[in-house]
Amino acid sequence: MAILIDEKLCNGCGLCDVNCPGDLIFMDEETRKPKVLYPEECWYCGACRMDCPKDCIKIVFPLTSL
């Protein structure tokens, strides 16, 4: 959770990986799509989605933060 990426829309540009200040998003070498490896370490800052050219990232808050 935390960062939901729509793989169908994603063009694999990798900007979310570059921009995430927490080292949470990694580009998968095979699929060339981003993977969120450490969702529990998310700041919920939105930096990953701000420059996303395909607007395919959604921020989802866990129940305990609502």
Add this chain to the structure above:
Amino acid sequence: MNLKENNFNENVVNVDVLVIGGGSAGTMAALSARRQGLDVALVDKAGIDRSGCGAAGNDHFLAVLDTGPDWDTPEAFITWYHRLTQGLVDMNIPPKIYLSRIKNLLKYLEDLGVPMREDKENDAYIRTGSFGQPGEYFINFDGRNLKPTISKEAKKIGVKFFRKINIVDLLVNETGVIGAVGFDIRKGDFYVFLAKATIVATGNVTRFYNNQAGMPYNSWHSPYNNGGAQAMAFRAGAEIKNMEFVNYTLTPVNFSASALNAIVGMGGYIVNGLGERFLFKHHEKGEKGPRWIMPWGVYWELKEGRGPCYFDLRHLSEEDLDHLINNLLPVDKNTFLDYCEQKGVDVRNDLMEVQISEGQLPAFLGSVSGINITPECETTIPGLYAGGACTVAVGSLSGSMCVGDTAGEEAAKYVINGGGGRLEVSPDIVEGIKKSIYKYLSKESGFKPCELEEKLRQVMTLYVGIGRSKMGLETALAELDKLAQLLITAKTENLHELMRLFEFRDLLEVSKAVVRGALEREESRFGISHYRGDFPESSKEWHCSLHQKLQDGQVVFKRVEPYNL
């Protein structure tokens, strides 16, 4: 890649000026040093384009502009800032570091296209005041692209970017600080930076207190700011000061987002469970009082059974609500409206429940804790400068940027005038440091960094949180010493965890400084920042700064009288 073999490349980088921390302050430092024609490296564990507290934006820009009213003058600002900080900031710093630069910084950002004029019709600034300011010092602006904009400028003029490099420690020899060492958090490569001047600018300290949601990375400011600058500078022998004053704010319940300035700046109220405004009990300005009054007031309302407490915006005009909802809240925290939507809160019509945030060390205006610097941004160690929120100077985004700008300029001056130590370090020492970093990847057993960090937060929250006593603080010191022992045998399974381990090490260093300071300071000051139940009043004797430094392996304290105007 077999991490256990520790078979990593080694890179040695020689530059004139090394800047550690690629947030807003560090980037400004790199820009100003580079403008002097020097070779500059900017290093950050993230990607730099969106690193630091301003990664995703900011909506308020502290500025004194001399537009006519008495409050909009350097003199009025200094008078207020002195009162706010109770004289615990060197008052020679704001004129040189902040007031002389702020108009130029504003012009620079506007020239780069950062939208500063929210009153589009009149092409004018919208300014609001909060936190006890005598006037409206905060320009409301759209800072969502400020960080990538200045990063691009730094790149353009030739600052060398080192992205995703985690700096572990400063390199020190008998001549002073001569650079730093770290590793690439994706490839593992080892880096040695040698520099005539080194600037630390890694911001504030978060992630060492629990919050109500039990989500340590859901923090008020960036959870990736872990006190690297303060810890590294302290280990190198530099002075840090007033570390006992841990800062709290009010945030939406279970979501530690910046919002308080926007809300009280626009005239929002804070009410208790009975619907009463209660802050006037603690300060004549109520919601317009200093920031620390607000968590202090909420603390007592909750304790005395008048909770929960809320932001109340229902009395604001449609126009003000529009400005708040469109231009401020989602600019200061990009995901603010996602939270409201998912929680089902309608900011216009509902009360919004608040909480006291987790504690952190500074980053806002009025904080008095961090690395002790001169008005030239020098630390007490030759070759080491500091800029931004890790220093005791002028906080908030624009303050930090001005401090970064000064640090870069002064470090460049130092280098141009022939400053800089002997940039040599023996291969044995480098090899030793390298081993001390990578050894954690080879361990088969031991605690993981996240387990140690969880324990650290438990200790800090329980014994060094809101309400402190001698017995509790001594217990904390003993627990932190145990953690230091456990760190020696910790294990990490990948490079991401290795980065977290060194973050933990710095958090532990800072935590120990907080506890030592809190034990020493036998009084209470700044509300819940430092509230000793066994010494509940502020005392005249303790109206001073408390400095700490390492000397021959021992911590030495020094009391420094408050500054007068």
